[in-house]
Amino acid sequence: MRIVCPFCGERELGEFTYLGDAKSARPAAGASEDEVFDYVYMRDNVAGPMSEYWYHGGGCRAWLKVARNTLTHEISSVEPAAGVGAKQAAR
Amino acid sequence: MAEFSWIARSPLEKALVVGGYGARGTTAGVSLTEIRNFDLIQVMARRGKAAELAKAAETRFGVTAPNAPNAVRVPDATLIWSGPDQFLVLSKGGIHAMEKLSQAFSQSASLSDQSHARALISVSGGKARSMLAKLSSLDLHPAAFPAGTAAATAVDHTSINLWRGSDRPDGQAVFNLLVFATFAESLWHTMLDAAAEYSVEISHSEALA
Numbered sequence: 001m002r003i004v005c006p007f008c009g010e011r012e013l014g015e016f017t018y019l020g021d022a023k024s025a026r027p028a029a030g031a032s033e034d035e036v037f038d039y040v041y042m043r044d045n046v047a048g049p050m051s052e053y054w055y056h057g058g059g060c061r062a063w064l065k066v067a068r069n070t071l072t073h074e075i076s077s078v079e080p081a082a083g084v085g086a087k088q089a090a091r
Numbered sequence: 092m093a094e095f096s097w098i099a100r101s102p103l104e105k106a107l108v109v110g111g112y113g114a115r116g117t118t119a120g121v122s123l124t125e126i127r128n129f130d131l132i133q134v135m136a137r138r139g140k141a142a143e144l145a146k147a148a149e150t151r152f153g154v155t156a157p158n159a160p161n162a163v164r165v166p167d168a169t170l171i172w173s174g175p176d177q178f179l180v181l182s183k184g185g186i187h188a189m190e191k192l193s194q195a196f197s198q199s200a201s202l203s204d205q206s207h208a209r210a211l212i213s214v215s216g217g218k219a220r221s222m223l224a225k226l227s228s229l230d231l232h233p234a235a236f237p238a239g240t241a242a243a244t245a246v247d248h249t250s251i252n253l254w255r256g257s258d259r260p261d262g263q264a265v266f267n268l269l270v271f272a273t274f275a276e277s278l279w280h281t282m283l284d285a286a287a288e289y290s291v292e293i294s295h296s297e298a299l300a
């Protein structure tokens with residue numbers, strides 16, 4: 001599997017580290033214990049298209065948001081994660 | 092009280108043995124040269140200050156700092172892209188050392204002195220690309236990686252900043268790589284192993300190519 005880093009271009013999987021689901025959002029302050037438990041521990045085991053965080057640690061060290069089909073490894077989009085410096089991708 | 096004397100030493104001081112290595116009886120296919128005693132500053136835009144940094148860099152260096160994987164040469168420095176809104180300044184003799192650049196970029200960027208934190212190795216020769224192909228997954232063919240191209244990448248699981256500088260006088264491509272000092276010896280031995288079959292010429296130099 002290869003990921004096209006929006007900053008570096010196409011790179012091999014070995015340069016990236018997987019974080020996981022990019023959908024889970026931190027609950028608001030004052031959220032119930034169940035909501036926090038869900039956020040910290042519960043994960044969907046998605047079979048199909050999924051939004052994920054990947055870290056380009058062997059390259060530009062940017063966090064990326066990758067849309068990947070977990071059944072086929074087909075990647076439909078890669079974009080810088082929120083907070084990553086440049087708004088404009090290099091390539 | 093203990094007296095400390097801080098003397099800059101190369102991380103390859105022990106591993107690097109000047110002369111030939113590997114296959115004999117042929118001209119060296121790979122030249123490995125460690126460049127010593129350089130100034131290297133990491134410049135990273137502060138949050139929301141990318142435009143200010145670009146402006147300050149242009150004022151300081153007279154060129155646009157790289158905002159894509161490239162290395163830009165100016166007469167007294169090389170600016171090497173290292174990621175979004177960040178680049179490395181490689182120079183010599185204190186012209187662009189920390190105290191100089193911290194003034195130039197005080198409003199726009201965070202700086203970190205990497206002068207003694209990295210080793211700089213220059214790889215060239217007729218078999219340089221064949222040797223690097225054993226270690227790197229990047230396409231370094233001139234069509235894909237022309238002079239001035241840079242990459243933040245990993246070779247042998249070691250993070251490096253790689254860029255192609257100006258060609259040697261004999262026309263051979265020169266690949267420069269910056270590696271963390273503590274990984275330099277490991278990478279050096281890996282490159283020697285990869286290059287041995289092509290015959291290696293080993294040297295060190297004070298001059299930035």
Ligand SMILES: [Zn+2]
Nearest residue numbers: 005008056060
């Ligand atoms: Zn990248």
